[in-house]
Amino acid sequence: xxxxxxxxxxxxxxxxxxxxxxxxxxxxxxxxxxxxxxxxxxxxxxxxxxxxxxxxxxxxxxxxxxxxxxxxxxxxxxxxxxxxxxxxxxxxxxxxxxxxxxxxxxxxxxxxxxxxxxxxxxxxxxxxxxxxxxxxxxxxxxxxxxxxxxxxxxxxxxxxxxxxxxxxxxxxxxxxxxxxxxxxxxxxxxxxxxxxxxxxxxxxxxxxxxxxxxxxxxxxxxxxxxxxxxxxxxxxxxxxxxxxxxxxxxxxxxxxxxxxxxxxxxxxxxxxxxxxxxxxxxxxxxxxxxxxxxxxxxxxxxxxxxxxxxxxxxxxxxxxxxxxxxxxxxxxxxxxxx
Amino acid sequence: xxxxxxxxxxxxxxxxxxxxxxxxxxxxxxxxxxxxxxxxxxxxxxxxxxxxxxxxxxxxxxxxxxxxxxxxxxxxxxxxxxxxxxxxxxxxxxxxxxxxxxxxxxxxxxxxxxxxxxxxxxxxxxxxxxxxx
Numbered sequence: 001x002x003x004x005x006x007x008x009x010x011x012x013x014x015x016x017x018x019x020x021x022x023x024x025x026x027x028x029x030x031x032x033x034x035x036x037x038x039x040x041x042x043x044x045x046x047x048x049x050x051x052x053x054x055x056x057x058x059x060x061x062x063x064x065x066x067x068x069x070x071x072x073x074x075x076x077x078x079x080x081x082x083x084x085x086x087x088x089x090x091x092x093x094x095x096x097x098x099x100x101x102x103x104x105x106x107x108x109x110x111x112x113x114x115x116x117x118x119x120x121x122x123x124x125x126x127x128x129x130x131x132x133x134x135x136x137x138x139x140x141x142x143x144x145x146x147x148x149x150x151x152x153x154x155x156x157x158x159x160x161x162x163x164x165x166x167x168x169x170x171x172x173x174x175x176x177x178x179x180x181x182x183x184x185x186x187x188x189x190x191x192x193x194x195x196x197x198x199x200x201x202x203x204x205x206x207x208x209x210x211x212x213x214x215x216x217x218x219x220x221x222x223x224x225x226x227x228x229x230x231x232x233x234x235x236x237x238x239x240x241x242x243x244x245x246x247x248x249x250x251x252x253x254x255x256x257x258x259x260x261x262x263x264x265x266x267x268x269x270x271x272x273x274x275x276x277x278x279x280x281x282x283x284x285x286x287x288x289x290x291x292x293x294x295x296x297x298x299x300x301x302x303x304x305x306x307x308x309x310x311x312x313x314x315x316x317x318x319x320x321x322x323x324x325x326x327x328x329x330x331x332x333x334x335x336x337x338x
Numbered sequence: 339x340x341x342x343x344x345x346x347x348x349x350x351x352x353x354x355x356x357x358x359x360x361x362x363x364x365x366x367x368x369x370x371x372x373x374x375x376x377x378x379x380x381x382x383x384x385x386x387x388x389x390x391x392x393x394x395x396x397x398x399x400x401x402x403x404x405x406x407x408x409x410x411x412x413x414x415x416x417x418x419x420x421x422x423x424x425x426x427x428x429x430x431x432x433x434x435x436x437x438x439x440x441x442x443x444x445x446x447x448x449x450x451x452x453x454x455x456x457x458x459x460x461x462x463x464x465x466x467x468x469x470x471x
Contacts, residue, residue, distance in 0.1 A: 034465040036440040042377040044431055045470045046411045047393050136443040137464030257395040257409070257416070269374070269396045270407070 003095065007067045008312045018249045018278055020066040021305045022097075024264045026255035027052040027085060028074040032103050035135045037165060037193050039265075041074060048074075050256045054084045060254040061094055063274040070097040070121070070251075077104040083111045090117040097121040099161060103140065105147035109154065119157040121189065122148055126168065126176045134165065145183065152184045159229050161189040166206050170217035177226050187229030190218075191300045192238070194265045208296050212240030216331035230300065232324030233317065234307035238298060240332030242320075246287040246294060250305020252277060262286050264301040266293060352376060354433055359383060359426030369427050370397045370406055379411055379431030385423055391430060392417075438465050 004021070011019040030048045031041045041048070052060075061069055069089050076082050077100050089096050099121045112118065122144055125134035131141040151158050160180045164173065180188055192211045206214065215238040228235060236242045248263035258270035259277040263286070271277050287294050294302075310317040324330065352372035358365055373380045373394040382390040395416075396407035404421040411431075446463045453460045 030470070031467055034438050034467045036438060036443055036465065041467065042435045043468075044379045044393055044411065044434055045468055046379075047409060048468060049470055050409075133447070136438075137466075138462040267374070267395075269398060 003067050004308070005312065008308055012312060018283070020064050020249060020252050020274075021308060022068040022070050022251045022301070023061055023064045023066040023094075024251050024253040024301065025052075025057055025060060025069050025071050026073055026253065027057055027071065027076060027082070028079050029256070030078050031073060031075045031101075032078060033075070033101055033135050033137055033140070037134070037163070039194075040072070047256070051079055051081070052085075052254075052256055054081050054088055057085045058088050058092070060259075060274070061089055061092060064252055064254070066252070067095060068097065069094045070099060072099040075101055075104070077108050082108075086112065086118060090115055093117065095119070097159070099123065101135065101140065102144035102147040105144075106150055109147070109151055109156075112156070114155040114157070116157070119159055119186070120148075120151055121159045121161045122185075123163075124160040124176075124180065125162055125164070127172055127179065130168070130172060130176070134163075148183060148185070158185050159187045159189060160185050161191075163191055163193045164206070164214070165193045166210070168214065170214060173218045174223075178223070181223075181225045181227070185227075187227045189229045189300065190238075192298050194297055194299050206296065208298065211238065211296070211298050212332060215239045219329055220331055222328050230304060231307045231311055232321055232329050233310055234300060234304045235329040236320075236324055236331075237303055237307060239329055241330040242332070244303050244306035244310070246297065246302040247305035247309060248283065248286050248302055249278060249281075250308075251301040265297065265299060352429055354378060354429050354431065357426065357428040359428075361425075363421070366421065366424060366426065367397075367399050367404070370394065370421070370424075371399070373397070373406070373427055373429070376429060377434045378429070380408075381428040381430040382406065382408060382419055382424060383426040383428065384419065385425045390417065390419065434468050 008021070026040070028051045029041050029043050034041065071085070076098055079085065086096055086098060095117055097119050101123045102120070105120065105122075123135075124141070124144060125131045128141040132138050148158050162176070177188060192206045219235055219239055233242060237244050251264050252274065253260040253264045258272050259274055260270055261268045261277060262281050262283065266286070271280060285291055311321045312318070352369065358369040360366070374397045376394070379391055379393055384390065390408060390410060391412070392408040392410035394406055394408050396405070398405055399421070405418050406421065407416050407418050409416050443465050450460045450463045
């Protein structure tokens with residue numbers, strides 16, 4: 001937290017308007033699951049076979065300069081050089097979140113060494129039945145829990161990362177948070193799903209008003225034992241307690257095609273350098289009220305950076321963070337029309 | 339002369355089998371925009387007779403020289419092709435999301451539950467990724 005805070009404050013003092021917080025590094029698109037709601041793996045075989053080299057990954061991390069590197073995919077543990085990539089980023093003092101479905105985690109765990117710079121962020125979409133249903137494969141929850149337990153017992157940092165779709169039961173989500181807490185995860189991440197244009201499923205994504213109602217139900221009166229890997233202001237945003245505009249440059253994305261415009265979720269083309277991404281993207285074309293594809297998006301890759309900017313950008317934001325941290329996040333009182 | 343053919347075209351949904359060939363730059367640009375969103379390979383038809391199959395990941399129609407970038411299915415490096423060098427595009431590859439819809443999964447899941455309710459033994463069910471070979 002200190003590293004991120006000092007990084008954001010330095011950027012603010014320098015007066016940089018657009019700075020990255022988390023590099024989304026996709027070293028491959030192959031996956032061992034085929035979740036219907038995922039828009040990241042729908043490519044022909046010759047694309048799925050391609051990998052970023054460790055050198056390409058390091059160059060992207062250095063070019064971008066973000067203190068945190070999230071490695072999603074695809075399934076990063078399927079990358080033949082994921083250990084080299086991870087170790088190289090850790091050597092550069094990047095906080096690495098290796099985002100995995102944990103199917104291969106138990107098998108690969110021996111290769112990794114625990115360090116404060118490495119966190120396994122495990123994709124878990126709910127209790128056993130809910131998770132297996134969401135990832136369109138039976139038995140995956142049990143495999144993931146076993147691997148998470150092993151990783152925690154060996155001293156690794158482990159978090160859960162949950163995507164919620166239409167029709168989830170808030171009470172079951174709360175029970176799931178209890179389960180993850182009991183398992184010993186360091187923090188939980190949660191976000192509404194995004195309706196990727198390339199995802200096979202286009203029907204079960206949450207609309208903005210419903211998202212807020214659902215998160216207000218899930219996160220109101222949070223248990224003291226729950227730990228979220230989010231800023232309290234982002235949780236308040238999900239619950240409708242505050243408004244933010246998207247910060248798409250906060251989580252720039254690099255993959256086998258280059259730097260993705262404009263964000264992790266939309267694919268409006270690619271450029272070859274981070275500088276081009278920041279300077280040449282027409283940022284004003286994106287965000288709520290500016291682009292219909294952004295209308296229902298409340299995903300952390302767009303809004304956690306907005307919340308962080310608010311937290312460190314004003315005394316009011318800082319005080320609100322302290323208040324939300326001590327008393328719990330507040331839901332919104334405002335009702336919106338659907 | 340312009341020619342569109344296949345299961346869709348001219349403002350409808352672009353799908354495997356769609357092909358546009360002709361001199362209407364607007365129709366070609368619209369087809370290339372859709373190629374950018376397409377979840378399979380397309381074949382770029384070049385004016386010099388070359389047919390380049392691959393995955394389109396860039397289409398900049400507002401550049402000084404509008405272009406597409408394609409990751410060829412038979413080469414390691416991406417290739418940039420100027421739109422003025424194109425005579426058409428064909429949606430030649432399979433839509434890789436086909437058969438992996440939520441509905442497909444629900445159907446499998448419900449069939450399994452029904453079979454279990456009848457006392458039948460059923461293995462685990464699920465959707466699986468694209469084969470790589």
